[in-house]
Amino acid sequence: xxxxxxxxxxxxxxxxxxxxxxxxxxxxxxxxxxxxxxxxxxxxxxxxxxxxxxxxxxxxxxxxxxxxxxxxxxxxxxxxxxxxxxxxxxxxxxxxxxxxxxxxxxxxxxxxxxxxxxxxxxxx
Numbered sequence: 657x658x659x660x661x662x663x664x665x666x667x668x669x670x671x672x673x674x675x676x677x678x679x680x681x682x683x684x685x686x687x688x689x690x691x692x693x694x695x696x697x698x699x700x701x702x703x704x705x706x707x708x709x710x711x712x713x714x715x716x717x718x719x720x721x722x723x724x725x726x727x728x729x730x731x732x733x734x735x736x737x738x739x740x741x742x743x744x745x746x747x748x749x750x751x752x753x754x755x756x757x758x759x760x761x762x763x764x765x766x767x768x769x770x771x772x773x774x775x776x777x778x779x780x
Contacts, residue, residue, distance in 0.1 A: 713753035716746040723779040724767045736760065737767050742774045 718727075722743060728735050729747040736759035738744035738752035745767060750759055762770070771778045 716744055716750075717741070717753060718743045718745055718776075721777045721779050722771055724764045724771070725779075728764055733764055734761050735764060735767050737762050737770060742770050743776055 722745070724735060724745065727745050727747055736746045736749050738755065738757055739760050740757055741752055741754045744752045744754060744759070746759060749761065751757065752759060768778050768780075
């Protein structure tokens with residue numbers, strides 16, 4: 657009877673070890689993805705954690721009334737807009753400083769339409 661108890665204990669230790677290893681891998685993956693801790697996963701990506709706060713990164717996060725035509729510095733009729741954070745708009749290709757998605761090239765009119773559909777104020 658003693659040997660059965662010993663086998664059960666070894667199996668239990670094995671599963672606990674596997675469980676702890678899995679948690680460690682998941683936590684490491686979250687940190688590598690810039691999501692902070694597991695608690696930061698609750699409502700999607702945590703836009704505030706592990707992101708650079710330099711002016712060059714946050715300058716393309718538009719606030720207030722957004723004037724798409726003034727963002728189009730080269731006047732080619734196109735801007736780059738994040739399809740997750742619609743108020744992130746640039747005249748140059750790049751990544752969104754909030755979610756790190758690649759900005760999508762869109763016509764100025766499409767950017768205005770996207771902003772309106774997502775309840776941002778737009779200068780006509």
